[in-house]
Amino acid sequence: MSPLSDQVVPIRVPVPVAITQGTLALDLQPRLEPPPAAVADLGRARRHSVEEWVRRFAQAAIEIVGGDRPPSQLLRWTSRTVYADLQRRAVLVARAGGHTPGAARVQPVSPRVRSIHTSFVAADVVEASVHATYGPRSRAVAARFELRKNRWVCVALEFA
Secondary structure (H helix, E strand, O other), X not given: OOHHHHHOOOOOOOOXXXXXXXXXXXXXXXXXXXXXXXXXXXXXXHHHHHHHHHHHHHHHHHHHHHOOOOHHHHHHHEOHHHHHHHHHHHHHHHHXXXXXXXXXXXXXXXXXXXXEEEEEEEXXXXXXXXXXXXXXXXXXXXXEEEEEOOEEEEEEEEEO
């Protein structure tokens, strides 16, 4: 090698960086227009009944994930992907604890839904955030429900 090649420093090609790189891409601009009429026209009683249904669904889901309840109890109210994820989580917990999923109560502390916040994205779409506790520990759950054939179906479920 020549002494000149030892002094050459390779130059990196500049790569454009997105404004939201490393952050959650959220549009934080205020909404200036009112919500669509379909969402605004939902009655208080209907909103309350949907929120109570979401609360019961979330309670069942956290019991399934904890191994206290079989996933088949939510089959009718979940999409295929959500049901498959619930089954997978129940099996993993059962393997770790050495029991059959949903056969009996296995958790030392019963999980509880502490709070629920819903957002009616449209008349037939509801998104919910759930705060669940397992004794002194907390967990967050996010869910999206869509009205299909007059039945609410969970199409997305995330545990954090």
